[in-house]
Amino acid sequence: MISLRGVNKSFGSHQVLQDVTFDVARGRLTGFVGGNGAGKTTTMRIILGVLSAGSGEVTLDGRAVDGDALRGFGYMPEERGLYPKMEIAEQLTYLARLHGIDKAGATKRSDALLERLGLGERRSDKLETLSLGNQQRVQVAAALVHEPDVLIMDEPFSGLDPLAVDEVVAVIGEHAARGIPVLFSSHQLEVVERLCDDLVIIAGGQIRATGSREELRAAHSGDRWELVARTDAGWVRSVGGVDVEELAGDTTVFRASESVAQQVLRDAVGRGDVSSFRPVRPTLGEIFRDIVVDVPRNDGEPELASSKEAAA
Numbered sequence: 487m488i489s490l491r492g493v494n495k496s497f498g499s500h501q502v503l504q505d506v507t508f509d510v511a512r513g514r515l516t517g518f519v520g521g522n523g524a525g526k527t528t529t530m531r532i533i534l535g536v537l538s539a540g541s542g543e544v545t546l547d548g549r550a551v552d553g554d555a556l557r558g559f560g561y562m563p564e565e566r567g568l569y570p571k572m573e574i575a576e577q578l579t580y581l582a583r584l585h586g587i588d589k590a591g592a593t594k595r596s597d598a599l600l601e602r603l604g605l606g607e608r609r610s611d612k613l614e615t616l617s618l619g620n621q622q623r624v625q626v627a628a629a630l631v632h633e634p635d636v637l638i639m640d641e642p643f644s645g646l647d648p649l650a651v652d653e654v655v656a657v658i659g660e661h662a663a664r665g666i667p668v669l670f671s672s673h674q675l676e677v678v679e680r681l682c683d684d685l686v687i688i689a690g691g692q693i694r695a696t697g698s699r700e701e702l703r704a705a706h707s708g709d710r711w712e713l714v715a716r717t718d719a720g721w722v723r724s725v726g727g728v729d730v731e732e733l734a735g736d737t738t739v740f741r742a743s744e745s746v747a748q749q750v751l752r753d754a755v756g757r758g759d760v761s762s763f764r765p766v767r768p769t770l771g772e773i774f775r776d777i778v779v780d781v782p783r784n785d786g787e788p789e790l791a792s793s794k795e796a797a798a
Contacts, residue, residue: 487509487510487511487512487546487547487667488509488510488533488544488545488546488551488636488667488669489508489509489510489543489544489545489546489548490506490507490508490509490529490532490533490542490543490544491507491542491543491545492505492506492507492541492542492543493505493506493507493529493532493539493541493542493543493544494506494539494540494541494542495528495532495537495539495540496540501691502525502528502691503525503528503529503532503539503691503692504691504692505542505692505693506525506529506542506688506691506692506693507542507693508686508693508696510667510668510669510684511667511683511684512665512666512667513662513663513664513665513666513667514662514667514668514683514684515658515659515662515668515670515681515682515683515684516667516668516669516670516682516683516684516685516686517670517671517672517678517681517682517684517685517686517770518530518669518670518671518686518688519671519672519673519675519678519685519686519687519688519770519774520671520687520688520689520778521689521778524688524689524690524691524778525688525690525691525692526640526671526688527564527640527671529688530561530638530640530669530671532544533551533638533669534556534559534561534638535551535553535556546636555635555636557585558634558635558636559634559635559636559637559638560629560630560632560634560636560637560638561629561637561638561639561640562625562626562628562629562638562639562640562642563625563640564640564641564644564671566621566625567625567628568613568621568624568625568628569613570612570613570614571612571613571614572612572613573609573610573611573612573613574600574605574608574609574610574611574612574613574616574624574627575593575596575597575600575609575610577613577628578592578595578596578599578600578624578627578628578631579592579593579596579631580592581628581631581632582595582596582631582632585632587632592631595631595632595633596609596627596631597609599627599630599631599657600627602653602657603623603624603626603627603653603654603657604623604650604653605620605623605624605627608620618645619645619646619647619650621645622642622643622644622645622646622650623646623650623653623654625642626639626642626654626657626658630657630661633661633664634661634666635666636666636667636668637658637661637662637666637667637668637669637670638669638670639658639668639669639670639671640670640671641671641672641673642654642658642670642672643655643672643674643677644672644673651674651677655677655680655681658670658681659681670682675769675770675771675774676769676771678770679699679769679770679771682699682770683698683699684696684697684698684699685697685698685699685702685770687773687774687777687778689777689778694777694778695773695777699770702770702773703767703768703769703770703773704767706768706772706773706776707765707766707767707768708741708768709741709742709743709744709747710731710739710740710741710765710766710768711739711740711741711742711747711750711763711764711765711766712737712738712739712762712763712764712765712766713737713738713740713750713751713754713760713762713763714736714737714738714760714761714762714763715736715737715738715754715759715760715761716736716758716759716760716761717736717757717759718736719733719736719738719754719759720733721753721757722738722740722750722754725742725746725749725750725753726746727742727743727746728740728741728742728746728750729741729742736761739766751763
């Protein structure tokens with residue numbers, strides 16, 4: 487498990503991370519979401535050792551993340567960091583060999599990943615000849631080719647069409663199933679909702695919410711309820727303390743305190759008028775927007791070198 491505890495970071499007088507604390511569990515996909523300037527990339531770079539924290543700690547299974555541990559990390563940066571004029575299979579094999587894998591093993595892994603990501607027939611093509619979406623698939627393969635012990639991905643679905651997203655999601659899920667911690671950021675909240683087991687929301691350099699997908703949906707369900715009746719349920723409008731948001735056919739969505747909602751349910755049962763009754767769980771996108779709506783941007787990280795230069 488990756489654990490961050492009390493991580494702070496400033497650039498000059500501007501604090502961009504404040505007491506950042508969360509966990510990335512093994513075998514689970516953790517979505518890391520926030521607006522532009524929220525602190526996602528800065529946090530990821532601190533986990534990877536590209537940036538140092540002002541204070542706080544990052545540990546892997548209770549131990550400080552050192553150079554030996556970092557060699558087992560897989561990282562996909564948001565910016566493109568591969569070699570445009572190099573054949574894609576050749577450079578994946580090269581990257582695997584940098585992690586100590588012999589040539590035969592590196593070639594085997596490269597070919598298997600390219601096939602899995604739908605690029606087997608393009609293995610001898612130079613990266614610059616591929617579409618942006620296919621270049622993104624190669625970026626994913628580069629992060630996975632050495633079978634990492636930890637996977638950190640910054641916007642892995644950017645530029646992918648829906649079918650490509652499904653392919654990448656499946657491959658990432660297979661690696662999480664090996665029991666590794668996976669942290670990924672994305673602005674595509676519908677993909678995050680479908681993919682993640684756990685969610686971390688950051689805004690203004692602070693963690694605003696963290697927990698499993700269902701825990702967060704339950705915690706933010708608020709006072710919205712859905713009644714599906716066998717007959718017209720227009721009578722719900724006359725119940726004190728009820729604000730009907732939607733009345734369509736046999737379905738009524740309304741806001742009310744839990745005690746009032748239970749009264750509505752009792753009344754509906756008394757009328758013999760209930761097919762189903764449930765709290766309305768918000769989507770992760772709705773939760774995100776509610777949490778960050780009034781939080782200002784927290785820009786402040788300077789531009790760093792490209793990923794190739796940082797790796798050097």
